[in-house]
Amino acid sequence: MDDATPGAAGPTVPAGWPGLAGLRVLDLSRLLPGGFATLLLADLGADVIKVESPDGGDYGRLVDPDTFAALNRNKRSVSLDLRQPEGRDTLLRLVARSDAVVESHRPGVLEKLGLGYARLRAANRRIVLCSISGFGQSGPYASRPGHDLNFLALSGFFAVPHRAVGPVDRVGVRVADTAGAMYAALSTAVAVFGARATGEGQHLDVSLHEAAAAWAAPFALSRHGRAGPGGNPLVTGDNDVFVLACGRRLTLATFEDKFWIAFRQRFADRFPALADDAYDRRADRTRAKEKVRALLADVFARHDLAWWSAALSGLDVPWAPVHESAQEFLADEHVVARGLVGTVPGPPGGDPRPQVRFPVLFGSGLDSLRGAAPAHGEHTAEVLAEIDAADRRHEEPQ
Template sequence: MAHTKPEWSCLSGVKIVDASQLLPGPHATSLLRQLGADVVKVEPPGTGDPTRLLSPQLFAQLNRGKRSVALDLKTPAGKAAFIELIRDADALVEGFRPGVMARLGLDYATLAEVNPRLVMCSISGFGQTGPYAAAAGHDLNFLALGGYWSVPVQVDDKVSRPRIRLADYAASSHAALGLTAAIFSARASGHGQHLDVSIHDCVMAWTAPAAWTAREYVERPLESPGVMPENDLFETQDGRHLALGILENKFWLNLCEAIGGDFPALLDERFANRAGRQQQKREVNALLARIFTTRPLAQWMATLQRFDLPVSPVLDARELFDDPHVQARGMVRKLAVDQTIACRFPVQFSLGLPDEDDAVPLLGEHGE
């Protein structure tokens, strides 16, 4: 399938050189490519982006429709070819540790002499400055040091590994937004700039407001207002789970209407309003946990979905793609060519957004 660029998009005609690997940089540039940008992926000869071997399906998702050029940036010929790519580019995205581009002779000051309106976006774990700048790290490290687990959220709080790479996606989203603003500023002024994207900073942008409040509850996390006994995940009789997202008191009243007849303990006057439930967190949470273990998930959903309640089944991977809402929204396209999927851009534009090119570039397919 040929990629048809959206005629209305200001990113059509924007050229981005992507020298990054793994997830954050490639995801940022894939977002911009979906919106019309032309992305040239620069990979080391021989092996290419490590994601090609680590997870071919993830590589495909992050790099469909990009052009691949294989260059050894440590050689004079590779460096010269790279500079030619930069000469008419709007932006460069790189994900090396701080100092690597300078050692290669490809730092921002050098590249800006070749192309003064170039926007260079450097995505690294801890940013270009600070005591952790040179430290090794991956997603879990940035979450740990960025305060992800510093915010108490459950009565029986647990430190557990997130199911997706939250830190990497936080960084890629912020990088894509920053790139868009900087590119069009450079086009207007003729002067580019260097964007320093710290994955750790991007996690902090999400966690800091809640973590600031949580400082008061380090020794007594249960007292944190963010710990809500009726807003939690609960196991059902068949070992499945449901998500109960009660926040407003009207939803508690609706829950009592739905099942209070069968479970009269819910009707305790102490639990009738939010303030009362916050004072009895362990009791309320334990009561709900006991209640939900009395029936299987399907039976609970059949009962609760008849009422206006923020309740959802925790879907498994098969159920996810069969879900009627997922199918109706059309976020996911199934590709017959390799029995995989492609995710559409998660914003629906009233002017339309053509589907992307399904082709996954071979290493060096568009030049070496």
């Protein structure tokens, strides 16, 4: 790859295949959505350069250092003041040697800085600008502030019931943020390879609200104009979370008849209510979902987690204990056997941080836990020296 090609410098994937090595991304985003999007690209080998302001950088560093560390491994950090002409000029030099820019400002902020898509494209016709915002770059909500819970509220997420009665609960995982991040990463990679083929970049408009709506739609829109959760075939009494005698929780998901029958027959002698075959067909269990759930709630409340784990361990039915803490997740034998969690270096003088690897096992290998999140501005001199050297080589007579 010659010096005029974006992404010529930077770290590579230390495995037997290139991954996204040679793709350079400038990350102007802050906090979760942009950070997670560029983390996916960095894990796969892209050279992600995190562009941070001199006054402390990404405030995720101060708000939640552990989450920041998890979202920013395998990246480099450059400190630039984009409010100043010198900082903007330096960024445009970086844009000329990059494939993509990811940003998460409100619509119009980059334009006010003189760094809108037209200006970036003038520096590099192949640049892909991925703008991640709450509601997109246009529409009546475009300028609204918002966070994950607001986007979920408007997306149809809460229109997808999970029980026959009661409202849909809020989940702790930031669903809209991470869904939008995944669409942003995929779209950016696709657009970059398109730009390399056509010579023309493009502006990607990623809405977190729309990402959440896309995830909710197959379940929410299919019920349009129909009855509430009671008539929803995907809401059942035998696919739920149940409280045990010890206060711990367990999940059961006997959606298919064969699993329900195996569960019922295994415990019918101990729990007489399970001797009844009235619910052996899916349609019958669905119609009687409230009764089925009450039956199971009573059954599971009779014993503690240790008893149920022993009783269910040899039975081929979909069940699982609820991990109530990170410690339980880390100790899970399947998590350990799959090598799902590794470590990256911690802060100076601190312990290594556990992190989940990229959640796909590539046959050709992928070391996604290569490096810790960078210190603020750690690579400024290094990256600028690379750009200076590339510019000098490009200016030399061929």
